[in-house]
Amino acid sequence: MDTLSYKTLSANKETAEKKWFVIDAEGQILGRMASKVAKILRGKYKTNFTPHADCGDNVIIINAGKIVMTGDKMSDREIFSYTGHPGGQKRISPSEMLVKDETSVVRHALKGMLPKNKLGAAILKNCYIYKGAEHDQEAQKPKALNLNDLR
Numbered sequence: 001m002d003t004l005s006y007k008t009l010s011a012n013k014e015t016a017e018k019k020w021f022v023i024d025a026e027g028q029i030l031g032r033m034a035s036k037v038a039k040i041l042r043g044k045y046k047t048n049f050t051p052h053a054d055c056g057d058n059v060i061i062i063n064a065g066k067i068v069m070t071g072d073k074m075s076d077r078e079i080f081s082y083t084g085h086p087g088g089q090k091r092i093s094p095s096e097m098l099v100k101d102e103t104s105v106v107r108h109a110l111k112g113m114l115p116k117n118k119l120g121a122a123i124l125k126n127c128y129i130y131k132g133a134e135h136d137q138e139a140q141k142p143k144a145l146n147l148n149d150l151r
Helices: 030-042 094-100 104-112 118-124
Strands: 020-024 058-062 079-082 089-092 127-129
Touching: 020 030, 030 058, 030 104, 030 118, 094 104, 104 118, 104 127
Parallel strands: 020 058, 058 127
Antiparallel strands: 079 089
16 A cells, blocks of 8 residues: 555645736725635635645735725724824724725735734735736736635
């Protein structure tokens, strides 16, 4: 009996086959879109997923300023940040974040769905977010990905 046929392959940073995908965020619900993109970035849709390695794909998100939140979440929800000083708590709504920087709401949602360690920070660098329809990664020949086809 050949025992080598039962070995489980564990992917690492060097052996991971990274693909490039472009996702149009126009009209997408923020949380549903962010959870699927986080799975793609993490590599959970791949058969050789390894939890401790960066084996996910690279994602380009265009039209990030045109995302949608259901209900009154765009104005009623508050996102907190803290400066570290007494009385340094700041609150901002997603609509105010979109006015300042149209990509920050999507980046904040994605960051919250990734691991809170060095691996999560490294995985977030594989995501490129643009407020318009133009992006700088044409040389990588990204494939268009429809998030509605994913589970």
